[in-house]
Amino acid sequence: MTETPIDPDEARHELYRIMKTDLPFEQKAAQALELGTRYLGVENGHMTKIDAETDYWKATASTDPIDGAFPPGLILDLGTTYCRRTIAQDEPIALHDVPNQGWEDDPAFEEHGLECYHGTTITVDDDVYGTVCFVSTGPRSDPFGSDETMFAELIARMLEHELERRRTEAQIEQLDNFASTVSHDLRSPLTVIQGWIEATEQSANIDYLRKVYPAVDRMQQLLDDVLAAARSGQVIGTVEPISLETITGTAWDQLETGSHELVVETDAVARADQGRLQAVFENLFRNAVEHGSTSSVSAESVTSGSSSTSSGGLTITVGDIRDANGNPVGFYVEDDGCGIPESDRESIFETGFTTSSLGTGFGLSIVQSIVTAHDWSIDLTESEAGGARFEITNVDFQ
Incomplete structure (x- = not known):
């Protein structure tokens, strides 16, 4: 565990600075977790992705090195983690001394031996995405304070917001691209249709209308592809x-x-x-x-x-x-x-x-x-x- 204390105001300012950078999301998450470990005085922090129905847990970001116990990309059975309890309740779970808090028989302790855990749920579009959790192999001398829990929640909320913002921006960009493409690509077949209709009116030869069919088919193909593309980018x-x-x-x-x-x-x-x-x-x-x-x-x-x-x-x-x-x-x-x-x-x-x-x-x-x-x-x-x-x-x- 780190022994370097951080002032609450300093910690918040540093977190805001990290989240305002143009770094990729994974780097922002890793830096925010590193800040959290220092503030809470624990060994490691993890951002996880969870699917309770399939007992799935993955560390999508982590302060643990690649050769550590819980590196980024690690996949575990959710049932062997404390996070399964975190997502099942509305409030964060704060365990500073697992064996002495009555959790010594918990599958997570039996499997991984972590004596310290603080977990907060992340939700995206009203669905559980995963957790932000901070852990240590040994116990803390004191329970987590309210300021520490609030800071851990702040990290979770900011990462949650970043995930939602990234998804929304991608959807808006996609819609802009669709609108531009459709407005451009429909002009050509519409011009063809208009030309043959005018020719029909001037000559009274309805056979000219047969020339319209390929342009109509082209428009139908384009609209079908636009609809498929629009649906593909919606929330999965x-x-x-x-x-x-x-x-x-x-x-x-x-x-x-x-x-x-x-x-x-x-x-x-x-x-x-x-x-x-x-x-x-x-x-x-x-x-x-x-x-x-x-x-x-x-x-x-x-x-x-x-x-x-x-x-x-x-x-x-x-x-x-x-x-x-x-x-x-x-x-x-x-x-x-x-x-x-x-x-x-x-x-x-x-x-x-x-x-x-x-x-x-x-x-x-x-x-x-x-x-x-x-x-x-x-x-x-x-x-x-x-x-x-x-x-x-x-x-x-x-």
């Missing part, structure tokens, strides 16, 4: 354990895959909204099979390869990404085509961006929206074969 539904091997097979079966081949090299179980995760794979696979056999490279063909011909298909591979300890942290989808030009990579996720005259440019936008809604990250790189490789990380695994 039920999160549950999902086998990547199973859901990739289900997504593949929804498509006409022709001579293309799917190879799945993972048995990992991710935690996600099943429908949304299937949509991610369907969009990645669909773009591959639709564009991978042509001689043109499409920015919308996620795993395309212009070197492919109609006589041969792509091999699309799905595998997991693991950290230094061998734990899964994400998954990838890659192909053996020619990849996506570097000049297009910065724009590839923009709503409406496509180099295909038939595409709407919503495929990758939908993928990114679903990834963002899960608080994941997505990056485009190159596969060993020179094709496209999409890496989705910060994924929660069972």
Whole structure:
């Protein structure tokens, strides 16, 4: 435990300073937790993500080092933690000396031997997200004071606000992109329709109206894709354990895959909204099979390869990404085509961006929206074969 006391006003000012920085959320959380450990005089602080229905507990941020007992990314059974009791009640739990407070038979103490614990619940959109907790292997000499509990709650509320703000900003940005894309892309088919209607009026030849149908179909396709993209970015539904091997097979079966081949090299179980995760794979696979056999490279063909011909298909591979300890942290989808030009990579996720005259440019936008809604990250790189490789990380695994 640290022995350096911090003045309450100084601690609050430092916390406000941390939260006002432009640092990534994970760094803000780590610095706030470090400040909390100093103020409460404990060994470590953790921000957790919890799903009580599946007995899931994950340290999303932690002051413990990577080789410590509770490092960032650690996954435990919720039933073996004090946090299970924290989320079950309205007030924080403050345990300064677990064995002498009647908790010596608690599964959390029996499993981890932590004699000091202070936990506060975090909620996002009125649902339990997880906790902010501070722990030590040994007891404190004195109970937690009201000022310490208030400061721990302040950290939890500020991290909670940051999570909600980040989600809201992503949704607003997405809606702005949709509005801009729709207003731009609808102009062309509307102009076509208007022109043929005027021609019909001037010539009295109703056969001209047949020329309107392709433009109407184009508008319908665009509106359908906009609706799908808008729904994909909404708050996700039920999160549950999902086998990547199973859901990739289900997504593949929804498509006409022709001579293309799917190879799945993972048995990992991710935690996600099943429908949304299937949509991610369907969009990645669909773009591959639709564009991978042509001689043109499409920015919308996620795993395309212009070197492919109609006589041969792509091999699309799905595998997991693991950290230094061998734990899964994400998954990838890659192909053996020619990849996506570097000049297009910065724009590839923009709503409406496509180099295909038939595409709407919503495929990758939908993928990114679903990834963002899960608080994941997505990056485009190159596969060993020179094709496209999409890496989705910060994924929660069972």
